Amino acid sequence: MALVNRVSGFSSCSVSSHFGKAKTFGLNPICSLNCTSSSSSSSSSSSSSSSSPFTEKHSVERYQRDSWVYNTQVEDASSWNLPFDSNSVRENDIALQLPELKKMLGVLREKRESGGCDGGGGSCGPGNVYLVGTGPGDPELLTLKAVRVIQSAHLLLYDRLVSNDVLEFVGPDARLLYVGKTAGYHSRTQEEIHELLLSFAEAGATVVRLKGGDPLVFGRGGEEMDFLQKQGIQVKVIPGITAASGIAAELGIPLTHRGIANSVRFLTGHSRKGGTDPLFVAENAADPDSTLVVYMGLSTLPSLALKLMHHGLPSNTPAVAVERGTTPQQRLVFAELKDLADEISSAELVSPTLIVIGKVVALSPFWPHSSIEASLLVEAK
Template sequence: MPQPPREPMTSAAKPRPLGRATLIGAGPGDPELLTLKALKALQQADVILYDKLVNPAILELARGGARRIDVGKRCGRHPLSQTAINRLLLEHARAGAHVVRLKGGDPSLFARGGEEIAALRAAGVAVEIVPGISAAFAAAASLGVPLTHRGIARSLHLVAGHGQDDEGLPAHDWQALARSGGTLAVYMGTRTLPELAACLLEAGMAPGTPVVATENASLPDERRIEANLAGIVAAVTAAGLKGPTLILIGDVLSLVAVETILERDAA
């Protein structure tokens, strides 16, 4: 009886289908501020590459079988280079995994997410971005004040307090920022705060401009240091802030005192 024709043998294995990547913003730290979309992605992840600033309680929300890899970078201490992180993302995606890159705050804001997206896209890996609540919004919510307010501040400026590879204070247009009349939100600015305050004062910002530095915004150990532009450096130095700190500068912060007075009167 004739046998059916056999499929030709091949020594080359079929290529494994590419996985996918999701860049997730873990927010400022409070697990309750994580978005539903971020939670869903965490529960579908095969591999999670997470930063040092990610609250461990958020990692506990991930799928139990997901592999967790600490790739965290802290100011001045970089266990893994950005190139090495990109390589890990590609390695797991090429192995067919759903790899999640979990970042504090929002992945598109001062998080080098653009470099990771470019590397993944260049390799043909599908990438999704899930935004997170940034520290500026968490700090403002904790203070109970808006970042913009009619008649006080009509703009918001998000500013990096140090440059690439911790090279110091970037060369922002300080005069434009001082003239804007808006609110400045300074990220990663604790170490360069003396230079930053000096630049703004030299550019013409009023010494009495309100400033609030918030450490660990949204977390139980949050601390807030209130001062004016002329006195904020001394106040922050005296407080000895160690955790991630967001610095808000602008007249809209005068509403912090107004809210405190209203709450006291209501009591």
């Protein structure tokens, strides 16, 4: 049986509004990030009142939501002393959370042993694990099945990109546990997430693993499913609208369009070991008749753009970068491929940002260049 003793476990940031570039858009007039802690309260007055729609790694909201596991009732969040980022933060979280996690496991196991799971004296099988995609952020994009499962869960392990609005659907008696990852900070390793899912499923709990977008599109859902199935745990996947589909629809961009784009390719912008070079760019990713969607590509975009142009993608290919797509805090940067990295830097876009590259971008009603250009593109198909 999996053991919880492998289970593992605040910072400031502000980005000012930026409207200086004609190509920078906010479909909703909220366009800055403001997450504060005690270490940044002195500078928070200069930040916009708009907060992140997602769970930032050391936000007060995260610790309020997960207060049960710290055995702490949060009454006045503004008085919390949230620590600076350091190597010890994760280890401190592990130590603080472990007693309550073990206590919850003990209650579940005692219930199983007493036959309390079905009201009789028979034995109980393991619980179920649901991998649930929550879409790009807008709670109205959730599926009905996702809402039903979220409301019935005992324990929900949620990622950073599960929006705060989506978490409002969680039942009042459920327990939430943040297992999000950001560059340079993983609140849980992937292996520790596996062990959490296994431990609570073996104890008979209904465990929901909440992931932004779709769990099987750059969500590592396949790894979690494979691990659990090998341990005899049933895993059910509830798909979500992946960011590419949700954000493209929001902007009126058809990912494929007859005569313009006959295919679409999803690419991770992640680098090896935190570098600035994308993992891999095949020559056929530079196909001018295809649409390229780059997830998690802010840091590697300059190198990626150069590689794409080197392989033959025209430098004037339309492109857009979308920060926090489908949420009220959404911001956009439209540009030609050769200028996109500089425009993103000027606009100070932050993660999560999705990048769409291809001629179909010019079909968006928000494309800032000549509308004649888009008309000619369609007529030429």
